[in-house]
Amino acid sequence: MSIAKTQRFKTSKSKVVKKSGRALLTKEDKLTKLIASKASKQAVRISKALELPVQFIVNGKLIKVHTDGEKQVVKAIPKSKSKVKVFKGATLCLNPKD
Numbered sequence: 702m703s704i705a706k707t708q709r710f711k712t713s714k715s716k717v718v719k720k721s722g723r724a725l726l727t728k729e730d731k732l733t734k735l736i737a738s739k740a741s742k743q744a745v746r747i748s749k750a751l752e753l754p755v756q757f758i759v760n761g762k763l764i765k766v767h768t769d770g771e772k773q774v775v776k777a778i779p780k781s782k783s784k785v786k787v788f789k790g791a792t793l794c795l796n797p798k799d
Contacts, residue, residue: 726734748755752768756775763775787793 745755749768754765754767756763756765758764758778761780762777765773765775767773
């Protein structure tokens, strides 16, 4: 019988540092990305074991991969543009003013 251990991370308002126009990930972002990646891989393994098709998005197309290796394009997914225009140097406010 194993006991699941949880790690506690101090969440702070850490700043995202930009280097050469590219944002570096914070510790929390890296951890979230790692957990999501592991969960996705596990879900694909379970689906394959149960002989269920798996769906992926590749190059703007929804593709269904069957257990026998057959790939089927389900539909094209158009890119949606944001209705909000943000200009360089704009300040974003997360809490709207009343």
